[in-house]
Amino acid sequence: AQSVTQLDSHVSVSEGTPVLLRCNYSSSYSPSLFWYVQHPNKGLQLLLKYTSAATLVKGINGFEAEFKKSETSFHLTKPSAHMSDAAEYFCVVSPNFGNEKLTFGTGTRLTIIP
Amino acid sequence: DTGVSQDPRHKITKRGQNVTFRCDPISEHNRLYWYRQTLGQGPEFLTYFQNEAQLEKSRLLSDRFSAERPKGSFSTLEIQRTEQGDSAMYLCASSYGTGGEGYTFGSGTRLTVV
Numbered sequence: 001a002q003s004v005t006q007l008d009s010h011v012s013v014s015e016g017t018p019v020l021l022r023c024n025y026s027s028s029y030s031p032s033l034f035w036y037v038q039h040p041n042k043g044l045q046l047l048l049k050y051t052s053a054a055t056l057v058k059g060i061n062g063f064e065a066e067f068k069k070s071e072t073s074f075h076l077t078k079p080s081a082h083m084s085d086a087a088e089y090f091c092v093v094s095p096n097f098g099n100e101k102l103t104f105g106t107g108t109r110l111t112i113i114p
Numbered sequence: 115d116t117g118v119s120q121d122p123r124h125k126i127t128k129r130g131q132n133v134t135f136r137c138d139p140i141s142e143h144n145r146l147y148w149y150r151q152t153l154g155q156g157p158e159f160l161t162y163f164q165n166e167a168q169l170e171k172s173r174l175l176s177d178r179f180s181a182e183r184p185k186g187s188f189s190t191l192e193i194q195r196t197e198q199g200d201s202a203m204y205l206c207a208s209s210y211g212t213g214g215e216g217y218t219f220g221s222g223t224r225l226t227v228v
Contacts, residue, residue, distance in 0.1 A: 034216055036219075041221075042221060043117075043118070043205070043219040043220055043221040043222060044157070044205070044207075044219040045219075046216040046217075046218075049216050090156050090157075092156075101147075101159050101162065101170065102147075102149075102157075102159065102217070103159070104156030104157050104158070105156050106154070106155055106156050107154075107155070107156050
């Protein structure tokens with residue numbers, strides 16, 4: 001069984017300040033982990049992925065995430081928020097053994113304050 | 115390559131009517147997935163195909179739902195005798211191989227049952 005918990009349903013930061021979106025996972029297997037972003041009326045876009053290589057993963061638009069097995073966490077960060085970052089963010093886990101069914105968290109809505 | 119296409123973008127139907135959605139995946143992708151997303155929630159897995167074979171169905175997929183991928187290319191999702199609880203965004207995604215690289219999602223079909 002696998003699950004994902006996004007610890008904040010809504011995060012607000014000022015433009016230019018750091019972003020932290022928190023995610024904890026549970027998986028019976030060595031998982032693959034992803035962050036997806038969803039802008040209003042648009043499809044889900046892959047930000048970054050962890051697939052058992054480097055634990056610090058860099059993604060698009062300046063985002064990165066660190067896989068911490070001891071803490072079962074995969075938090076998403078960005079040093080400096082931009083207005084265009086305002087969106088819904090989903091942490092996602094996959095069991096990584098052939099059936100790549102994704103399990104999504106409930107999402108974190110990121111608001112950027114001008 | 116124009117990404118994953120879904121049609122229609124929006125569908126409003128009366129309760130009890132049948133509806134059919136179409137998904138055209140990225141041409142070289144052999145796996146195709148359907149997810150459902152309700153307001154304020156993350157997407158939930160419905161079913162997936164490898165080529166034309168439907169390999170897994172979620173218990174969310176009641177007998178009123180049927181999905182096909184007859185030639186291993188596009189897929190259709192049909193809902194018979196729609197209910198108000200079927201109102202949601204229906205998302206299609208595709209991947210090549212096991213999908214460990216992440217999926218490519220379409221923009222979704224928003225279904226409203228009145």
